[in-house]
Amino acid sequence: MRVLARRLPLLETGAAWLLALLWVSPLLYAFWAALHPAAMATHFDPFSMPTLDNFRKAWTYAPFPRHLLNTVILVTMVLAAQLVLCTLAGFAFARFQFAGHDIAFGLVLVQLMVMPEVLIVENYRTMAKLGLVDTILGIGLPYMASAFGIFLLRQTFKTIPRELEDAARVEGCSMLGVLWRVYVPLARPTYLAYALVSVSYHWNNFLWPLIITNSVNTRPLTVGLAIFGAPESGVDWAVISAGTLMAVSPLLVAFLLFQRQFMQSFMQAGIK
Amino acid sequence: MKHVYGWLLLTPAAILLIAFTHYPAAATLFDSFFSTGTVVRPSRFVGLANYAALLDDPIFWQVLRNNLAFALGTIPTSIALALLMAIWVNDKLPARALVRMSYFTPTILPMVAVANLWLFFYTPQIGLLDKVGAMFGAPSHNWLGDPHTVMSCLAVMTVWKEAGFFMIFYLAALQSLPPEIEEAAKIEGASRWYFFRRVTFPLLMPTTLFVLVNATINSFKLVDHLFILTKGGPDNASSLLLYYIYQVAFSFFDTAYASTLTVVLLALLAGLAIVQFQQIEKRVHYR
Numbered sequence: 208m209r210v211l212a213r214r215l216p217l218l219e220t221g222a223a224w225l226l227a228l229l230w231v232s233p234l235l236y237a238f239w240a241a242l243h244p245a246a247m248a249t250h251f252d253p254f255s256m257p258t259l260d261n262f263r264k265a266w267t268y269a270p271f272p273r274h275l276l277n278t279v280i281l282v283t284m285v286l287a288a289q290l291v292l293c294t295l296a297g298f299a300f301a302r303f304q305f306a307g308h309d310i311a312f313g314l315v316l317v318q319l320m321v322m323p324e325v326l327i328v329e330n331y332r333t334m335a336k337l338g339l340v341d342t343i344l345g346i347g348l349p350y351m352a353s354a355f356g357i358f359l360l361r362q363t364f365k366t367i368p369r370e371l372e373d374a375a376r377v378e379g380c381s382m383l384g385v386l387w388r389v390y391v392p393l394a395r396p397t398y399l400a401y402a403l404v405s406v407s408y409h410w411n412n413f414l415w416p417l418i419i420t421n422s423v424n425t426r427p428l429t430v431g432l433a434i435f436g437a438p439e440s441g442v443d444w445a446v447i448s449a450g451t452l453m454a455v456s457p458l459l460v461a462f463l464l465f466q467r468q469f470m471q472s473f474m475q476a477g478i479k
Numbered sequence: 480m481k482h483v484y485g486w487l488l489l490t491p492a493a494i495l496l497i498a499f500t501h502y503p504a505a506a507t508l509f510d511s512f513f514s515t516g517t518v519v520r521p522s523r524f525v526g527l528a529n530y531a532a533l534l535d536d537p538i539f540w541q542v543l544r545n546n547l548a549f550a551l552g553t554i555p556t557s558i559a560l561a562l563l564m565a566i567w568v569n570d571k572l573p574a575r576a577l578v579r580m581s582y583f584t585p586t587i588l589p590m591v592a593v594a595n596l597w598l599f600f601y602t603p604q605i606g607l608l609d610k611v612g613a614m615f616g617a618p619s620h621n622w623l624g625d626p627h628t629v630m631s632c633l634a635v636m637t638v639w640k641e642a643g644f645f646m647i648f649y650l651a652a653l654q655s656l657p658p659e660i661e662e663a664a665k666i667e668g669a670s671r672w673y674f675f676r677r678v679t680f681p682l683l684m685p686t687t688l689f690v691l692v693n694a695t696i697n698s699f700k701l702v703d704h705l706f707i708l709t710k711g712g713p714d715n716a717s718s719l720l721l722y723y724i725y726q727v728a729f730s731f732f733d734t735a736y737a738s739t740l741t742v743v744l745l746a747l748l749a750g751l752a753i754v755q756f757q758q759i760e761k762r763v764h765y766r
Binding site: 215219220222223224226227228230231233234236237240291292293295296298299300303304305306307308311314315316317318319320321322323324325326327328329330331332333348349351352354357382407410411412413414417418428429432433436444447448451454455458459462463466469470473474 | 481482483484485486488489491492493494495496498499500501502503504506507510560563564567568570571572573574576577578579580581582583584585586587588589590591592593594595596597598599600605607639643644647648650651696700702703706707721724725728729734737738741744745748749751752755756
């Protein structure tokens with residue numbers, strides 16, 4: 208890789224480490240607080256015994272299992288729909304010079320800037336008309352045709368040599384067969400990158416789910432967490448930390464396990 | 480035939496895109512020329528009255544100023560930090576993977592969760608900030624309750640959350656730079672700082688522009704933390720444009736005025752979009 212890779216000067220290494228420590232300290236502090244009684248959160252005593260009491264309390268204060276289930280359903284549903292819709296649309300843009308191609312593509316790209324959460328007033332109205340207020344489908348539907356996904360897949364499909372498609376055609380493959388047997392398998396890294404970005408986006412999304420849901424049965428983790436952590440809910444800070452950590456832990460664990468793929472996917476996704 | 484096929488493949492996505500992006504954008508513009516309807520008084524055409532009200536609305540101007548201050552306070556700092564982080568973790572650094580992970584971790588956390596954690600740091604008396612202050616004899620301060628400090632508090636938290644994300648783009652760009660340039664500079668005896676200033680930084684300009692535009696767009700969309708930390712207060716000192724839209728629409732139920740505010744937000748995003756698309760165009764041509 209790097210021919211002239213040299214080590215950083217000692218001072219810079221120290222600074223880089225210090226910044227890293229500074230960056231994780233809020234999380235470490237949350238762990239500390241969550242594992243100790245509320246009084247301990249403010250009186251730092253390194254020798255006090257950790258306890259899982261706060262996690263138990265948080266689990267019973269708020270319906271975390273239900274929120275977690277809602278989030279998992281939401282994320283899975285949105286991703287599945289996105290993969291299908293974006294594959295079809297990306298394929299259309301990459302391989303068909305149909306009438307209105309460029310205008311249609313421009314109209315798709317508009318969504319990169321104007322995400323559904325910007326248009327909350329009108330989108331809420333539409334959902335009310337469709338009877339989808341307070342449903343998980345209502346949270347996910349506006350995001351299913353993802354301009355970003357379409358763009359990413361179009362770029363990937365364009366790099367696949369036409370000869371492969373021609374060969375498959377000669378063998379008697381239909382158009383959708385070509386898509387399924389040639390394009391989709393070759394675009395696997397893009398799909399993985401897109402899936403990670405999409406899952407983390409929808410796992411963390413807050414404003415639109417907050418507006419469109421109003422019952423425990425549909426609220427995802429982020430909305431549950433906001434209600435749980437509100438000062439007026441009267442829950443003490445150690446319990447809030449525990450709840451917060453429980454809410455972020457699935458994604459956090461996934462990140463720690465797959466951090467290399469995670470970062471690479473963000474890199475790939477960033478180079479639009 | 481290929482026309483039909485192309486459109487058929489596109490149809491499912493097109494329906495959803497029109498339903499949740501284009502139609503609502505057009506309807507928002509349309510609604511901004513009408514009054515908010517009630518049961519006794521249906522909505523009627525009022526021309527530019529909503530826009531006149533907007534120009535006279537001190538909260539709107541304050542929110543716009545806040546948004547500008549938020550952007551100016553967070554974007555340059557997080558971009559500079561991101562660049563520094565990327566250069567560090569791109570070099571040979573002991574425990575590099577761990578350092579890179581530390582920088583990036585805040586990025587994957589939900590903003591709501593982040594706000595929950597930071598709320599405690601800013602809480603008067605029992606919060607971490609006051610605890611540390613007390614060690615040095617500083618008096619207790621209501622960080623989020625003081626209009627002079629609330630924006631800085633939110634900005635610090637946002638920089639912490641976003642710098643690692645921008646770092647990723649710089650890291651990608653740095654890794655695509657040809658190593659020969661660095662070799663040549665080394666042979667010429669260029670100093671590290673000189674090399675960065677005259678070679679690396681100019682070569683990273685497209686990335687910086689890309690990150691800059693994205694960060695600016697983000698600064699108009701990021702409002703999640705307000706729900707936990709300040710609710711836009713005290714006295715709208717920390718409110719941002721999208722949060723104000725939410726309040727007007729869902730707390731004051733003035734949907735026409737919310738639409739008018741949304742048009743302003745859309746106009747801002749459209750302006751940024753034009754810059755962004757030029758960027759994308761360039762990138763596509765470079766390939």
